[in-house]
Structure formats: C-alpha cells, structure tokens
Amino acid sequence: MDSGETEPSALRAPRRAEREGAPRPAGEYRPPVPASEVTFSRRELDRILSLYGRKVAAGEWRDYAIDFMKDRAVFSVFRRASEFPIYRIEKNPRLERRQGAYSVISATGHIVRRGRELDRVLGALDRSVRLVAG
Numbered sequence: 001m002d003s004g005e006t007e008p009s010a011l012r013a014p015r016r017a018e019r020e021g022a023p024r025p026a027g028e029y030r031p032p033v034p035a036s037e038v039t040f041s042r043r044e045l046d047r048i049l050s051l052y053g054r055k056v057a058a059g060e061w062r063d064y065a066i067d068f069m070k071d072r073a074v075f076s077v078f079r080r081a082s083e084f085p086i087y088r089i090e091k092n093p094r095l096e097r098r099q100g101a102y103s104v105i106s107a108t109g110h111i112v113r114r115g116r117e118l119d120r121v122l123g124a125l126d127r128s129v130r131l132v133a134g
Contacts, residue, residue: 037068038093040075044118048075048089051122061086087112087125 040048055061055077063078065085072092076085088105095101100116104124113124 037070038073038091039068040066040073040091044091047118047122051126052077055125089122 052061052064060079061077062080065076065078067074067076071094072090074091075089077087077089078084079086084107086107090103090105091101092103093101095103095114096116099114100121102116102118102121103114104112104121106112113121115121
C-alpha cells in the first residue's frame with residue numbers, strides 16, 4: 001500500500017446508529033443535521049392544482065413549477081414557460097404564528113395576500129369564480 005492511499009476501512013459509510021443520531025463519545029464533533037424540506041400536503045396541492053386547472057382552461061396561465069426548499073415550498077405560475085413567474089404561492093411554516101404560513105406574491109415581489117388558511121389566500125387569485133348573480 002502506498003503512503004498516499006487511504007485505509008479502505010477509513011472510507012466506510014457511517015453506521016446506522018451514527019446516522020440516526022445515537023449518542024457519541026463526549027467531545028466528538030457532530031455536524032448539524034440538515035432540516036427536511038418544506039412541502040405542500042396533498043390537500044394543499046389539490047387546492048392549488050384545482051385553481052391552476054381553472055386558470056389554464058380560461059387561458060390565463062400556461063405553466064407551473066414547484067420548488068421545495070429547507071425553509072419554504074413555492075408553487076410558481078407562468079404565463080409562458082420562458083418568463084418569470086406571474087405569481088408565487090409560498091408556504092413558509094416559520095411565519096405561521098405571525099402573518100400566516102401562506103402567501104401569494106406577484107411578479108414584482110408585491111405580497112398580494114398573506115394568511116393562515118390556504119383557501120382564503122388563494123381567493124386573491126380566484127376572483128373570476130366568485131361572480132355575483134343578479
């Protein structure tokens with residue numbers, strides 16, 4: 001074995017107990033565990049895609065993208081695939097107790113609506129459905 005090579009046993013993967021956060025000897029460095037991604041629940045995604053489908057049928061929207069990050073989940077809506085999103089529907093759990101976890105943000109960065117209930121926040125984009133009969 002050359003002096004520059006690493007011992008094969010030193011390259012082993014961490015044991016299951018080490019991966020799952022079992023106690024380690026005192027003084028041993030433990031890197032921070034990455035937080036899981038924030039996602040939309042099935043009910044939330046169904047509600048968003050329902051609105052999206054109506055807007056596509058009306059010819060207003062054409063494409064979408066979903067991003068799941070450590071601190072928030074974002075559903076972006078596009079008029080064309082090559083443009084910037086015209087709206088972003090964001091879920092940020094850190095803001096749940098303050099302004100609410102959900103927000104709708106326009107292409108200019110203006111917060112159209114923010115709140116704790118997804119249906120009420122999406123109402124800002126769903127005006128065409130609520131026609132007044134008269």
